[in-house]
Amino acid sequence: MIDTVHESLSSILGWMSIACWIVVYSPQILENYQLQSGEGLSVFFVIIWLIGDLTNLFGALLAGLLPTIIILAAYYSTCDLxxxxxxxxxxxxxxxxSVSPLVSDVSVPPGPASENTPLLPTENVTDNAHKRPSLLSQFIRYxxxxxFVLMTxxxxxxxxxxxxxxxxxTQPEEVVEWRSQLLGWISAVMFLGARVPQILRNLETKCEGLSPALFMFSIAGNTTYSLSILAASMDYHHLFANASWLAAD
Known part of the structure; x- marks a missing residue:
């Protein structure tokens, strides 16, 4: 039997991590839906993440890691897709x-055309500016x-x-063998390398189209994820088996 305190703490942190990662992609998926565009994301960023999540999943299965790690890896892969x-x-x-350039999403003012009717329809830029909340209100809300998600x-x-x-x-037996370790380290390299194309994409888009909640939930999810591994045990064998999963965070 594993230590009750360590088991409970690891389990709590694991569930908090799962809660964060269950909703982490939701704001970005919603943002893409509202904008009807996914151009805020780098395609290479998502593809590399998908490869990392798949290797993470198969490596965790081979190594017999904590169930929370396996559940998260499967869920990540689905969200990447x-x-x-x-x-x-x-x-x-x-x-x-683009095939029908004459069709516009902006409605033309009703009524008959006159010499005062604008040739091109215009949007109310002032109204759109007021719709964007301040940074402080966004930070408080997120x-x-x-x-709330952590408490959930x-x-x-x-x-x-x-x-x-x-x-x-009982604690699942962790198997340290070359296949799972290789997949785990490939996953870690993919996760770390995926940041590069997204950073380059952000330089082009100025982060337009990205949801701040994506990053806040990612930070909270990664932190609780790593702490759940460390809380389970500080034994060398345990840390070595989970080293690549810790490095990926």
Whole structure:
């Protein structure tokens, strides 16, 4: 039997991490939907992430790592595929719209045309500017959202404990062998390398089209994810088996 305190702390942090990563892609997916575009994301960034998530998943399965790690890797891969689909789907929609350049999304003022009617329809730029909240209000809103999600993870842990109350739990045996370690380190390199094309993309787009919540949930998810591994055990064998997963964060 593993130490109860370490098990509980690792499990709580693991559930908090899962809660963060379940919703981490949602703001960006919603942002893409609202803009009808995924051009804020680098295609290479998403593809490299997908490769990293797949190697992470298979490596975790081979190594018999914590269930939370395996669940997260499977979920990440699914979300990566959704983001890729959005990018290419909205590109396809944009190419179809470009075939009919006379069709405009901006409505022309009603009524008969006169000499005062503008030749080109205009948008109310002032109204659009007022719609964008201040940085402080965004920070407060997103911080509250992150705190709520973390507490949801704690609640999920409590429910899990209630369901399995009285059942003995043993720590899954961690297997250190070259295949899982190789996949784990490939995954770590992919995750670290994926930042480069996205940073270059941000220089072009000035971060337009990216949701700040994506990064706040990522930071919270990565932090609790790493802490859940460390809280389980500080034994050398445990740390060595999970080294690549810690490096990826």
């Amino acid at each position: 959704i983001l890729l689909w959005q990018i290419y789907y909205y590109r396809w929609k944009a190419s179809k719209r 911080s509250a959202a992150v705190l 993870g704690v609640a999920a842990w409590a429910v899990d404990q209630h369901i399995h109350r009285g059942e003995p739990r």
